[in-house]
Amino acid sequence: MTNMIRIEFPIKNEEIAKLKAGDSILISGKIFCGRDAVLPRIAKMIEEGSIKDAGFDLEGGCIFHTAVSPAGVGPTSSNKLEIEGTMGILSSSGIRMHLGKGELRKETIELLNQYGAVYAVIPPVTATLTNNILTKRVAAFPELGMEAFYELDVRDYPAVIAVAHGESIYER
Numbered sequence: 001m002t003n004m005i006r007i008e009f010p011i012k013n014e015e016i017a018k019l020k021a022g023d024s025i026l027i028s029g030k031i032f033c034g035r036d037a038v039l040p041r042i043a044k045m046i047e048e049g050s051i052k053d054a055g056f057d058l059e060g061g062c063i064f065h066t067a068v069s070p071a072g073v074g075p076t077s078s079n080k081l082e083i084e085g086t087m088g089i090l091s092s093s094g095i096r097m098h099l100g101k102g103e104l105r106k107e108t109i110e111l112l113n114q115y116g117a118v119y120a121v122i123p124p125v126t127a128t129l130t131n132n133i134l135t136k137r138v139a140a141f142p143e144l145g146m147e148a149f150y151e152l153d154v155r156d157y158p159a160v161i162a163v164a165h166g167e168s169i170y171e172r
Contacts (some may be wrong), residue, residue: 004158009097010060016096019118021167027120027157029060031099032139036082037147039063042140045087056151058098064122064157065100069146072130074120075101077134080151091115099159104142105168109163119163126140132156 007015009029019025034042044048045051065083066073078100079085087098088111098112098119112119122129132155140149162169 006156009062010057011062012060013094013096013116016116016118017165019161019164021161021164021169023161023164025120025159025161027062027097027099028155028161029062029153031064031152031154032056032058032067032095033064033068033150033158034142035065035067035076035147036080036143038127038141039065039086039090040082042149043089047087051093053166054140058090062097062099063090063095064152065098067146068136068148068150068152072126073133073152074124074126074129075099078119079101079104085113087117087119088115091117098158099157104163104168109166109168112163113166118161118165120159122157123164125158129154129157 005023005025007025009031065076079102087108092115097119099122101121134153136152138148139151142148149154
């Protein structure tokens, strides 16, 4: 078994800079959850400048591409237009890791590199992930129910860095 790199969110840029495509990681700390319904809304808040009044800080953050349901959490496809299309602007606003599943377009890989962000894939192990949630709260858009923008405090979420510094595990 490879060594697991433990990382804590929020994270410093220097720690992200050390990660390489293919690294196995364990994620702990505060992370955000959002997918197709909410990420375009968060991106619009960034574009309009209203994100500063939102009551949460994206700097050094991680966004897990998932909904939060009573059944638990599990990754959704990150390469959906509504999700992948927000990754650049979210990264420009401080998100340092996007967490989901699936291959990303070359343009998205370049944007992540430009803004010093990485992308990690997480195995679809909903039961395990649910057990590793310490706390959860709705951070924005509660009217979306399980599709709302959530903040979770997690312990030891397993993932693999899929894109870092312009390299992708899908292109090896």
